[in-house]
Amino acid sequence: MKAIVIGGSGQIGGWLLRHLADRGSDAVGTFATVAYPGLYPLKASDREAAASWLRQQAPDVVFYPAGFTWVDGCEHDPATARASNLEEPLNLARVTADIGGRFVYFSTDYVFRGVNGPDSEESPPDPPNVYGTAKLDAERAIAGELGDRALIVRTSWVYGPERQGKNFAYQVIRRLIAGEPVMVPSDQRSSPSYGPDVALAAIRLVEDGHSGLFHVAGPEVLSRPDFARAIAKGFGFDLEPIGSKPTAELGQGAPRPLQGGLLTPRLDAVLPGLMRPVSTSIDDFLRRLNHDDGWNDPRVISSA
Ligand SMILES: NC(=O)c1ccc[n+]([C@@H]2O[C@H](COP(=O)([O-])OP(=O)(O)OC[C@H]3O[C@@H](n4cnc5c(N)ncnc54)[C@H](OP(=O)(O)O)[C@@H]3O)[C@@H](O)[C@H]2O)c1
Numbered sequence: 001m002k003a004i005v006i007g008g009s010g011q012i013g014g015w016l017l018r019h020l021a022d023r024g025s026d027a028v029g030t031f032a033t034v035a036y037p038g039l040y041p042l043k044a045s046d047r048e049a050a051a052s053w054l055r056q057q058a059p060d061v062v063f064y065p066a067g068f069t070w071v072d073g074c075e076h077d078p079a080t081a082r083a084s085n086l087e088e089p090l091n092l093a094r095v096t097a098d099i100g101g102r103f104v105y106f107s108t109d110y111v112f113r114g115v116n117g118p119d120s121e122e123s124p125p126d127p128p129n130v131y132g133t134a135k136l137d138a139e140r141a142i143a144g145e146l147g148d149r150a151l152i153v154r155t156s157w158v159y160g161p162e163r164q165g166k167n168f169a170y171q172v173i174r175r176l177i178a179g180e181p182v183m184v185p186s187d188q189r190s191s192p193s194y195g196p197d198v199a200l201a202a203i204r205l206v207e208d209g210h211s212g213l214f215h216v217a218g219p220e221v222l223s224r225p226d227f228a229r230a231i232a233k234g235f236g237f238d239l240e241p242i243g244s245k246p247t248a249e250l251g252q253g254a255p256r257p258l259q260g261g262l263l264t265p266r267l268d269a270v271l272p273g274l275m276r277p278v279s280t281s282i283d284d285f286l287r288r289l290n291h292d293d294g295w296n297d298p299r300v301i302s303s304a
Contacts, residue, residue: 001020001025001026001060001061001206001207002025002026002027002057002058002059002060002061003016003020003025003026003027003028003059003060003061003062003063004027004028004029004030004054004057004059004061004062004063005017005020005027005028005029005030005062005063005065006030006042006044006062006063006064006065006066006089006092007029007030007031007032007064007065007066007067008028008029008030008031008036008039009029009030009031009032009033009034009035009036009039009163009164010065010066010069010162010164011065011158011160011162011164011166011167011195012065012106012155012158012195012198012199012202013029013063013065013066014029014162014163014195015160015162015195015196015198015199015200016029016063016065016199016202016203017029018196018199018294019196019199019200019203020203023203028040028057028059030042032044032066034163034164036163040053044066044084044088044089044091044092045083045084045088047088047091050088050091050092051091051092051095054092054095054096054099055095055098055099058099058101059096059099059101060101060102061101061102061103061104061206062092062093062096062101062102062103062104063104063106063202064089064092064093064103064104064105064106065106065199066089066106067084067085067088067089068080068081068084068085068131069131071110071129071131071253071254071256072252072253072254073253074129074130074131074134074254075129075130075131075253075254076253078130078134081130081131081134082130082134082137084134085131085134085135085138086134086135086137086138086141089105089138089142090138090141090142090145093105093142093145093146093150094145096146096149097145097146097149101149102149102150102151102206102211103142103146103149103150103151104150104151104152104153104202104206105138105139105142105150105151105152105153106153106154106155106202107135107136107138107139107152107153107154107155108131108132108135108154108155108156109154109155109156109190109191109215109217109257109260109261109262110127110128110129110131110132110135110256110257110260111125111126111127111132111135111136111139111154112125112126112127112132112257112260113126113127113128113257114128114190114256114257114258114259114260115257115258115259116259117189117190117221117257117259117260117261117262118190118191118221118259118260118261118262118263119260119261119262119263120215120262120263120264120265121154121213121214121215121265121266128254128255128256128257129254129255129256130254131254139152139154139213143212143213147211148211148212149211150211150212151202151205151206151210151211151212151214152212152213152214153198153201153202153205153214153216154213154214154215154216154217154262155193155198155215155216155217155262156190156191156192156193156217156260156261156262157190157191157192157193157217157218157227158193158194158195158198159192159193159194159195159231159281159285160194160195160196160281160284160285161195161196161285161288161289161292161295161296162195162295162296163294163295163296164296165296165298167195168227168228168231169231169285169298170296170298172228172231172232172242173231173232173235173237173298173299174298174301175241176232176235176237176238176241177298177299177301178301179241180241181241181242181243182228182232182241182242182243183243183244183245183250184224184225184227184228184242184243184244185224185244185245185246185247185250185252185256186223186224186225186244186245186246186247187223187246187247187258188223188224188247188256188257188258188260189221189222189223189224189258189259189260189261190221190222190257190260190261190262191217191218191219191220191221191222191260191261191262192218192220192222192227192230192278192281193216193217193218193262193275194218194275194276194278194281194284194285196284196288197218197274197275197276197281198216198217198275200274201214201216201267201271201274201275202216204271204274205267205270205271208270210270213266214264214266214267215262215263215264215265215266215267216262216264216267216275217261217262217264217275218275218276218277218278218281219264219275219276219277220277220278221261222278224244225242225244227278228242229242230278230279230282231278231282234278234279234282234283234285234286235282235286235299
């Protein structure tokens, strides 16, 4: 299988590339602004250049774990949010369909209002913010145009080893190492999803010929404070610096789903047990940091 990963420098993209290589696939990844060896420079906003390069590559499958993923930034810049999360992937999805390939778009539980979560694939979406609206419109446009060549993977609260070291687990660990308090929303709940497992599930779904909409998320719904405590405990830190406040007092730029999270009945039917719970995943996170190379280690504080 020849695969392209648009956003290979990102969290899920890094794991897609690692798993694809381990499984013997011919995979090429791209970066937009953060270069790593072996990645091809591609900005999906350069629409013609990106389309032409993709056509030349002639992949069987394109994974698109990319876009403008900063939820509060999207709220302040809706034009970029729509371009980056809807129009640019749709452009490359059309090219992929033209050359007979399959396209995997990564979406989010933020397509749900989050008043009655966790939600399944059957729940009616109702995004609370600009980011979620652009993602939902992209899901619909890509699935509508590509039919069974499209796989839509919704995930949530992704964490685990990554090269850029940006995810919530890194933020918690770095603050604890610095001796700073960790203040998280007391009233947000969702499904923590281990990045290596999210990527593997997406690849397995493609390999097994699935299309359509799949929720790919961890098996537990946790509050942010409980998730932060699980990370701190797993990494051997005292839990005392972890505090919480209601979302309304935190001044986040975009409204968030509060009772969020994803039920995964479709994934469970075809790949049962693939998504690991937080405690097992954190053991794996530590094992990989200690024995695997290439990932940013949040315990190593740069002097720069
Ligand atoms: N992380 C989560 O908790 C979460 C939850 C739900 C859904 N998702 C979705 O899952 C996907 C992957 O998330 P992630 O956490 O892996 O994201 P990430 O770490 O922020 O990575 C985003 C990737 O997109 C690339 N990118 C950004 N703008 C681009 C552009 N205009 N053209 C081409 N590439 C561009 C980035 O490149 P550079 O870094 O090189 O600039 C990076 O490789 C996203 O679509 C996100 O919406 C994530």
